[in-house]
Each structure stands twice: as C-alpha cells, then as structure tokens.
Amino acid sequence: MTKENQGILWEVFVQTKPGLPHKHCGSVHAPDKEMAIQNARDVYTRRSEGTSIWVVPAEAITASSPEDMGSFFEPANDKVYRHPTFYHVPEGVKYL
C-alpha cells in the first residue's frame, strides 16, 4: 500500500489547565497545521479537556531508543546525592 491520502501524521499535546505542562494524548491526520489543530480539538477536547493544544509533525520527533534504555539513563543511577533524602539533618530542624 503506497498511497497515503490521509495527510501528515501529527502528535497531539494538550494542556488541561493553565499552568500545567502539555501532555501527549494521541495523534491525528491532517494536510496542514491549521486543520491539524482543528482536528485535534474535535478529537481530543470534546469535553473541554483542554486550555491549549500543540500539534507536532510526528516526523519531527526524535525519541530515545528503548534498547539502549539501560545504558542511556545509567549515568543518573549512582548519583543519589541529587535527592534531598541523601542528606542527614539533625532532628527538629525545620523548613529545610
């Protein structure tokens, strides 16, 4: 099957409330960005789930590869000192 007449594939990110990050919620097909954002509104925010929508051509997204997941994220594994729980603080100290 070579023909593809559904337009480009766009990934859809919706912000559910002002101040919150945009979250991936699915994808739509559309020939251009205006239709992509209208389609995304109709498909993903029929119950006012959104205050803002981003659409991104799926092609433009680069993702880490799952096979390398272990080694890719490994550098963070031995750095427990990046978490507050690593530090000893005398009992009774407040606001720290």
Add this chain to the structure above:
Amino acid sequence: METIKLQEIFDAKIEKGDTIEPKDWMPENYRKTLIRQISQHAHSEIVGMLPEGNWITRAPSLRRKMVLLAKVQDEGGHGLYLYSAAETMGISRDEMIDQLHSGKAKYSSIFNYPTLSWADIGAIGWLVDGAAIMNQVMLQRTSYGPYARAMVRICKEESFHQRQGYEIMTVLAKGTPEQKELAQDALNRFWWPSLMMLGPTDKESPNTEQSVKWKIKRETNDEVRQKFVDRTVPQADILGLKIPDKDLKWNEAKNGYDFGEANWEEFFNVVKGNGPCNKERLSARVKAHENGAWVREAAAAYAARESKRGNNGN
C-alpha cells in the same frame, strides 16, 4: 541485540505488568494479533455510528437528538483514537480503511442488526454500549501502551452512552402499554446479539489463551459475558422488562446467573457477512469514503500550494 535476548526482555516486561511501547521489540505474532484486534475495534466504532445515525433525524425530541448526535460523534472519536493506536504498530490508516472496505477486516457483529424503532436506540445504549464497556474496562490494562491509553479515554466517555440508553428505556418502559411493548421488543431483539458480541465461547476461541498470556486480554470472553449478565439482569428488573432467556436463573453457589446458550450458528453467519445489514453497512461506509475523496484532495492541494508559497502549511 539477538532475538532470544529481546524475547527475554519482552517476556519480563509482560510478566512484570509493564506496558509494551511502539518502539519496543515485540514478537511478530503479538504485533499481528494487536493490529488485527485494534483495527477491528476501530472499524466497529466507525461502523457502529450507522445504526444509531439512522435515528438522528427522527429522534423524538430536541434533547434526545442533541444527545444522540453527541454520542455518535463520540463513537467517531473512539474510532480515531484506535486507528492512531494501531498506526503505532506500523500499519497505515489507508491500509486499514482498505481492509475494512474490501471485507478483509471484520467489525463487531452487533452492528449488522437493524434499528427498527426508537426503542432500539435505547437498547443499543444500554446493552451494546454496556457490553462494550465490560470489554473496554478490561482493556484499560491491556499490555500494549497506546491501546491501553486509548481505552482509558474511551471508558471515560462511554458511561454517558450507557446511561442515555437506559434513560430512553426507562421512559418507554414506564410509558403507555405500546411504548412498553416497544421497549420489550427491542430488548428481545438485542439481548442475544449483545451477549454474542463479546465473542465466541472460550472453547471456540483458540486465540484467547495466547492473548491472555500476553496480557492483551485480562479476562476470557465467557468471563466478561458472565459479568455482563450479572450486572444487566437487575437493570432489566428495575425496568420491569423480561430478559428473553428461559434458562436464566440466579445461582447462589456461583454468586451469578446461569443463562442459556446463544445461537452461535447465527453469530458465525453474521461474522461471515450474512447478517441482516452487512451489505448495507459496508456500502454506506464505502460510499461515504468515496464521496469524501474530493475534500481530501482539495485539502491536500491547498496544503501543497500554501507550503510552496512559503506559508509553511506543515
């Protein structure tokens, strides 16, 4: 990485209850099974718009018409979520649509039954959406991430579908004797097809075992069917309607209902394409797709022209 190692990683994820994501390695058959299941699920949502669409112009009040429009629009949305999920497995939207139109892909048997009266719209919301919900609630925990996430969205939207159907049934069942008769008649016609839409018995579905192992399915067809019957019978009682099954009986020991055997010959016949509305449904889909061709072409031409002009259409 060699296949044996990849298979081990995959098995470990399934065992642990982690989701499989689009770029993860997966066995070819897992991919095939899911492409088939998700695309058929998507087709069912889309074809499922037809029997109800049949009553939009004849809904008995503006309120009912508004509600039915919103429901049918939701079903279209469900189809789109699911097509998106299937596409992440490497099949194109066009290919799936071709498979539906050529008859190669199936959709739920239930949508090949006609909607003869307004009461059927009530019965569909109550029973058909009700049965679909049982299945979809289970699939929220299916092992393939994009499918599971689509199900979470769908389940949120489904609850109004079933309630609006039950509301229609309530009004009819408490109305004039003629209205009550319409409601009973709709229940009579939709009861067995609703039980059958949950799929053949466990004995007759050889793929279930593998699907359960892969955690695509978390429960077998018969388990989901039992749950559906147990929940629905008391709802029929409240309506004062009678489930058309002479073998239906409460079984204290299993804490559930015993119920009769569906007409599986009819089921397989409908699946094969010989139901009352198979031809009508498919030709309506093909016609809608063909009649929309000029819109897709015009939109593509516009996008091409705009991007040539530097308006960066994409």
